[in-house]
Amino acid sequence: KPFYLPAIDTTSGASSRSPNSPYITSARFSFRRARARSAKKRASDQKPPIEHAVDATAATMSGRTQLWVEKYRPTRIDDLASQEEVTKTLRGAIAQGQLPHLLMYGPPGTGKTSTILAVARTLYHPSVLKDRVLEMNASDERGIKIVRDKIKNFASHSVSSQKFDGYPSPPFKIIILDECDSMTKDAQGALRRTMEVYSSTTRFCLICNYVSRIIEPLVSRCAKLRFSPLGRDAMQKRLLDIASAQDVNYDATIYDQILDRSGGDMRRAVTLLQSCHTFYGDKTPNVEELSGGVPASLIEPLWTAVKANNLTEMSRLIDSLTLEGYSAATCFSELHDIVLKDAAVTDAQKATFFEAVAAADKCLADGANDHLQLQTVCAVLCH
Ligand SMILES: Nc1ncnc2c1ncn2[C@@H]1O[C@H](COP(=O)(O)OP(=O)(O)O)[C@@H](O)[C@H]1O
Ligand SMILES: [Mg+2]
Missing domain, CATH: 1.20.272.10 (Zinc Finger, Delta Prime; domain 3)
Structure with a gap:
């Protein structure tokens, strides 16, 4: 019984001090009003969230100004260049509607993030994608608190068994932890238990550059998919496809220079191609200068x-x-x-x-x- 309420006189039969008396009710109401007032004040004190500004900028970006790495991000597993081993393994898993916990590792720009997003798009209908997939970039939010709160919150809600034609809609959710090699060891340790507790409703996909920075108990819980730097031929083909789609016509030597400077990183190659186009237009670009390499x-x-x-x-x-x-x-x-x-x-x-x-x-x-x-x-x- 709250300390601020007077004792109830049960002997007198007077109902004015009973829990249902107006005194208590009005006290409750005034508390609610006070809480609502302070919440309103807090909201008015806050600046608009930064996400709104980002959303607005993204919305005003037309196709012309869009980054080519995003515009030409592979949306289906079949669109991925190279990585035959990985795509073969994943196709098998998707056909069975099964997915183990995954650990994707390999150098940047080799298609790790694109692959798991493509898998999610293959498994779930677009209308339920948001409820089924939680994508977190562990570089921003890598503390132990995030593992405890956000993941548990998402993982603990059960999934509906609604099925859609053409989508396997398996009865689990996917949590993508991108760049998780920058998660603290403590957070990784906390994840170990979470993965086990929610394994009936959730699959984790850990993505990292350096597998050696992931603690062994996590590694052993996942199927490992290694992404290698893209082969030169595959990169060249993709680069030429993007160039022709964007109406860029450079000499073959320029593409060679771009590939030399990219070292199997497709993101770097596409970004460099777009920089060449942006800064030099139809003129011959200075790839060396744009790539930041030493002349x-x-x-x-x-x-x-x-x-x-x-x-x-x-x-x-x-x-x-x-x-x-x-x-x-x-x-x-x-x-x-x-x-x-x-x-x-x-x-x-x-x-x-x-x-x-x-x-x-x-x-x-x-x-x-x-x-x-x-x-x-x-x-x-x-x-
Ligand atoms: N295997 C690939 N096939 C085609 N494009 C790729 C591939 N890997 C990377 N890219 C290009 O590079 C960009 C970044 O890829 P991403 O999947 O985010 O790389 P990672 O997560 O491995 O660093 C994509 O938007 C895409 O344009
Ligand atoms: Mg990535």
């Missing part, structure tokens, strides 16, 4: 200076590279290719170089100075 005119002289043990020239070139805003990591990746191809460098020397780059990479990840790290690696190369 050969800067990196090759550096290699020459290093080979000639010319420290003064080396320092001057490193200064100009950092002043022009090229990161040490980009320079390392260009140097890596050059050193690897140079027949004059022995295997032992290459090994020493790789070791130095690996050490520098760790330092950079810890926040070290780009300029100093570049100088250190070049000094090792001089030796």
Whole structure:
């Protein structure tokens, strides 16, 4: 009994202090009114949610301004370029209306997110898609609280058994945890139990770049699907298809340059193609510049200076590279290719170089100075 209510006098028979008396009722009402007033005030104090602004921008984007990576995102499993192993496995699972927990891993831009979205579209009718699929980007919301609240909330509601023609409509929901290699270990640990508790109504799809960052108990609960970098032929075909759909006509050498710069990452290739089109129109684009890579005119002289043990020239070139805003990591990746191809460098020397780059990479990840790290690696190369 709430402490603020006077004791009920049961002996007097007076009903004015009973739980049903107007006193109590009016007290309840006034509490409700007060709560409603404060809720109204809170709402008026708040700024409009940021999602509204994003929605409005998205709505005003016409097909012309849409990003090509989204416009040409594969919507069906059959549209995926490469990844034959993955698509074969998934087709089998879909045909049976069965899906285990999935762990998709592989480098960026190889179709992981697109694949699970395509699977969801194949399994469920568009009208129930929202109720059946929860997509969460674990990079934004990776705390243990999200695992506990959001997932449990979604997973604990049972699914209707409504069937639609042409859709297997299996009796479970899908929770997609994208980029879950950036989830904390605690959150991953919490997920372990959640996956088990709701396994009768829910399937999890964990997506990550590095499978080694997922805790073993989660890995062992999932069927693993490995996505490899796309093959050059498959990428070229897809790129040419997009180019012709967008009425882009470049020389074959431009597509070659784009593919060289993409390293099996289809997202990067499509983005680069669109950047070329946006910035250069029908003129011949400077792919090197747009891709953010270090131009050969800067990196090759550096290699020459290093080979000639010319420290003064080396320092001057490193200064100009950092002043022009090229990161040490980009320079390392260009140097890596050059050193690897140079027949004059022995295997032992290459090994020493790789070791130095690996050490520098760790330092950079810890926040070290780009300029100093570049100088250190070049000094090792001089030796
Ligand atoms: N296998 C693929 N086939 C065709 N396009 C692809 C493929 N992989 C990636 N893409 C393109 O790259 C974009 C990003 O793909 P996404 O599935 O988000 O990659 P990931 O999740 O592996 O980083 C897609 O919108 C699509 O345009
Ligand atoms: Mg993705």
